[in-house]
Amino acid sequence: MSSKHTNEGDIALSSAVVHRLFNELRLGISKGDIDNALEADELQTLPALDQLRALLNRLNIKGIKGGAVAWHRFDRRQLPALVCFDEQWWLASNDGDDVLLQSDEGQSDRVVSSSELSGVSVLWLKRVSSGRDKDAETPTARKLIMSALFQDKAWLGNVMVATVIVNILAVATSLFALQVYDRVVPTLAYSTLTTLVVGMAGIVLLDWLLKRTRAKVLDSLAADVDMRLSKQVFQHLLHLRLDNQPNSLGTLNAQVNGLESVRQFFTSGIVFGLIDLPFAIMFIAFIGVIGGVVGWVYALLFPIAIILGLITQFRLKSLIKKQIMRSNERQGLLIDVIRGSESIRANNAGWRFSKEWEQITQSLASYQVRQKTISQLSTATTGSLSTIAYVSAVVVGVFQVEAGNLTMGGMIACSILGGRVINPISQGVQYLVQWQSVSQSLNMVDQLLALELERQPDQHLLVGEKTIESIAVDNVRFAYTDSPVKHLDIESLTFHAGDRVLLVGPIGCGKSTLLKVLAGLYRPGEGRVKLGSLDLWEIDPQFVTSHISYLPQNVHLFKGTLKSNLTLSGTVSDTEMMDVVKELGVDKIAQGNPKGMELEVSEGGEGLSGGQRQLVALSRTITAKPTIWLLDEPTASLDGDSEKRVWEVLKQHIKPTDILVVSTHRPMLAAHIANRVLVMQQGKVVRDGAPAAILPGLMSNKATKPATSTAPAATKEASSPSSRTKRGFNAI
Numbered sequence: 001m002s003s004k005h006t007n008e009g010d011i012a013l014s015s016a017v018v019h020r021l022f023n024e025l026r027l028g029i030s031k032g033d034i035d036n037a038l039e040a041d042e043l044q045t046l047p048a049l050d051q052l053r054a055l056l057n058r059l060n061i062k063g064i065k066g067g068a069v070a071w072h073r074f075d076r077r078q079l080p081a082l083v084c085f086d087e088q089w090w091l092a093s094n095d096g097d098d099v100l101l102q103s104d105e106g107q108s109d110r111v112v113s114s115s116e117l118s119g120v121s122v123l124w125l126k127r128v129s130s131g132r133d134k135d136a137e138t139p140t141a142r143k144l145i146m147s148a149l150f151q152d153k154a155w156l157g158n159v160m161v162a163t164v165i166v167n168i169l170a171v172a173t174s175l176f177a178l179q180v181y182d183r184v185v186p187t188l189a190y191s192t193l194t195t196l197v198v199g200m201a202g203i204v205l206l207d208w209l210l211k212r213t214r215a216k217v218l219d220s221l222a223a224d225v226d227m228r229l230s231k232q233v234f235q236h237l238l239h240l241r242l243d244n245q246p247n248s249l250g251t252l253n254a255q256v257n258g259l260e261s262v263r264q265f266f267t268s269g270i271v272f273g274l275i276d277l278p279f280a281i282m283f284i285a286f287i288g289v290i291g292g293v294v295g296w297v298y299a300l301l302f303p304i305a306i307i308l309g310l311i312t313q314f315r316l317k318s319l320i321k322k323q324i325m326r327s328n329e330r331q332g333l334l335i336d337v338i339r340g341s342e343s344i345r346a347n348n349a350g351w352r353f354s355k356e357w358e359q360i361t362q363s364l365a366s367y368q369v370r371q372k373t374i375s376q377l378s379t380a381t382t383g384s385l386s387t388i389a390y391v392s393a394v395v396v397g398v399f400q401v402e403a404g405n406l407t408m409g410g411m412i413a414c415s416i417l418g419g420r421v422i423n424p425i426s427q428g429v430q431y432l433v434q435w436q437s438v439s440q441s442l443n444m445v446d447q448l449l450a451l452e453l454e455r456q457p458d459q460h461l462l463v464g465e466k467t468i469e470s471i472a473v474d475n476v477r478f479a480y481t482d483s484p485v486k487h488l489d490i491e492s493l494t495f496h497a498g499d500r501v502l503l504v505g506p507i508g509c510g511k512s513t514l515l516k517v518l519a520g521l522y523r524p525g526e527g528r529v530k531l532g533s534l535d536l537w538e539i540d541p542q543f544v545t546s547h548i549s550y551l552p553q554n555v556h557l558f559k560g561t562l563k564s565n566l567t568l569s570g571t572v573s574d575t576e577m578m579d580v581v582k583e584l585g586v587d588k589i590a591q592g593n594p595k596g597m598e599l600e601v602s603e604g605g606e607g608l609s610g611g612q613r614q615l616v617a618l619s620r621t622i623t624a625k626p627t628i629w630l631l632d633e634p635t636a637s638l639d640g641d642s643e644k645r646v647w648e649v650l651k652q653h654i655k656p657t658d659i660l661v662v663s664t665h666r667p668m669l670a671a672h673i674a675n676r677v678l679v680m681q682q683g684k685v686v687r688d689g690a691p692a693a694i695l696p697g698l699m700s701n702k703a704t705k706p707a708t709s710t711a712p713a714a715t716k717e718a719s720s721p722s723s724r725t726k727r728g729f730n731a732i
């Protein structure tokens with residue numbers, strides 16, 4: 001720290017500067033409230049970060065997260081934040097390349113360069129994202145459903161006509177009763193009865209045919225909608241920006257599962273119920289025509305039932321949302337427990353997870369009970385309303401009969417039609433409950449669709465250069481989602497054809513992150529990754545993957561067979577695959593099993609040892625024949641002999657003009673393959689040179705010691721393998 005930088009523990013936060021920060025976060029808290037809260041005794045003695053946290057608690061501000069970090073590790077895109085500089089706290093914001101510092105009102109602002117702040121402490125706060133970006137351009141599940149439904153509108157006319165006819169035919173039943181009671185019964189006119197029965201038989205047949213046709217049309221439409229939506233969601237999932245994926249597997253899982261309830265909604269009878277619902281008004285009108293004022297009884301019931309439904313809907317909305325969120329947590333916990341069952345057993349940690357499981361289940365059950373109570377209350381009330389309406393209609397009908405405005409047949413016809421009003425209304429409440437959960441599921445799917453894709457759908461993609469002679473990072477800064485820390489901060493680094501690079505450094509220094517950025521898996525927030533002379537993110541991803549092969553640190557195998565896992569892309573011939581398999585010794589896995597290469601592999605690669613999984617992944621990489629090999633600790637799970645063999649095989653397969661970058665914690669064992677070594681610390685490359693110049697120093701374990709306040713300045717070793725341009729890097 002420079003003399004201007006103070007131990008922030010000694011400096012109290014001023015309410016003015018906190019007020020400025022809260023204003024930037026649009027928290028709407030007055031300076032007076034902050035003043036009062038800061039004056040509390042228990043806050044006075046706390047370090048600044050704890051003080052800020054306690055302040056948020058006191059002011060009951062939710063949905064904010066924060067932390068403290070040194071300036072040189074801070075991602076400037078996360079400004080404004082508080083910095084402790086020159087014996088006081090300031091609100092720092094970006095001012096072009098410089099930083100604007102503001103403090104108490106009446107005190108003049110300052111503009112300082114980023115380097116002046118080197119070493120100062122930063123306190124940052126951030127609103128926790130709701131996960132939903134309401135970008136108008138983002139496709140939503142509702143939009144997708146609508147476009148799938150109305151792409152070909154021909155069905156709409158057919159279903160509408162069928163629905164209108166089906167509902168008009170329903171009136172026929174009441175007219176039949178009217179005629180029978182008013183004409184047939186008084187005179188026993190059997191010929192009229194026969195005609196009416198024949199007519200009704202025709203009507204029943206027509207009704208059956210129309211309903212069948214309508215159901216068929218809607219079923220195939222639902223299947224189509226389901227297909228399109230699932231496809232779109234899955235494609236979206238496959239092309240998500242990997243560095244932007246939600247951390248909770250439970251949520252991601254639930255977002256995809258949300259499709260299921262949407263599918264069920266469309267394929268269930270609810271849709272019919274909903275499209276028949278408006279016809280309740282038509283039946284009320286018919287009752288009015290036949291029974292006069294009897295119609296008003298049902299006309300009164302209708303809005304009351306609708307209002308009741310809306311109130312239920314409103315009460316259920318937040319409850320169902322909470323329920324879905326808790327259920328996601330439960331799914332996440334379940335996935336975590338299944339995946340980590342060995343660690344749980346080994347650490348005797350079952351009780352901790354059982355407790356969490358019970359807590360979630362308990363709150364889920366209480367939400368369910370509340371939801372049931374609300375919907376049952378609503379169903380029962382609507383049921384009672386319907387009975388009251390029926391009884392009232394009969395009573396009013398009696399007076400209408402007495403007044404000579406209604407016949408007996410008319411009264412019975414009104415009762416039958418009344419049933420057609422009451423049924424959809426009482427079912428309507430259930431529809432609304434179902435709709436609430438479908439609507440929440442659609443929101444979940446929307447959250448998934450709102451996640452950014454690695455390439456924009458309308459992006460014009462370039463075809464890469466024929467021969468790739470270099471890959472470079474240029475002013476690259478990368479931070480994981482919502483993190484204020486720069487996990488990668490490299491000004492200039494180029495790998496040229498023929499480079500065999502060992503990437504070393506302490507754990508968590510950013511080696512894997514650099515490899516993933518080079519592989520085009522993670523997109524840097526700032527700067528460019530250049531494949532040849534083109535920006536990697538402008539190039540067609542197919543081209544990128546055909547030239548770059550990335551071997552991850554944690555190998556993932558998929559459910560299937562050993563063979564299907566070896567030829568994951570499906571583009572490798574059996575002979576090629578078998579040659580590599582033999583060279584690496586993967587065939588020994590198959591030899592020990594009667595199924596040979598058809599040996600079954602379970603989800604995640606269960607059934608194979610860690611070393612065997614690594615060999616399978618290495619075979620995939622070698623058979624992909626890339627130009628750029630990015631290997632993240634490729635031999636970490638192998639024994640000495642296997643490791644030696646792997647390096648030999650790699651040597652044979654890597655062409656002289658290929659680029660190899662290997663992250664390793666055992667550089668001496670790979671030294672014979674390398675002609676360049678990069679040392680990383682805290683996201684920066686701090687040394688770059690020939691193995692002979694760097695590796696001996698590493699052995700004394702000095703170079704990889706974590707930096708304390710600032711990362712050491714990068715040095716370009718005198719014996720660097722070449723003096724090609726931009727080979728080195730600058731201190732930041």
Ligand SMILES: Nc1ncnc2c1ncn2[C@@H]1O[C@H](COP(=O)(O)OP(=O)(O)OP(=O)(O)O)[C@@H](O)[C@H]1O
Nearest residue numbers: 480483487505506507508509510511512513514553
């Ligand atoms: N998905 C993630 N979300 C947030 N932070 C992450 C994520 N993955 C890694 N990090 C952080 O990024 C930093 C660099 O991680 P990285 O995996 O690149 O380190 P590394 O040098 O490869 O470590 P190791 O030698 O242990 O493999 C670490 O501090 C880590 O905590």
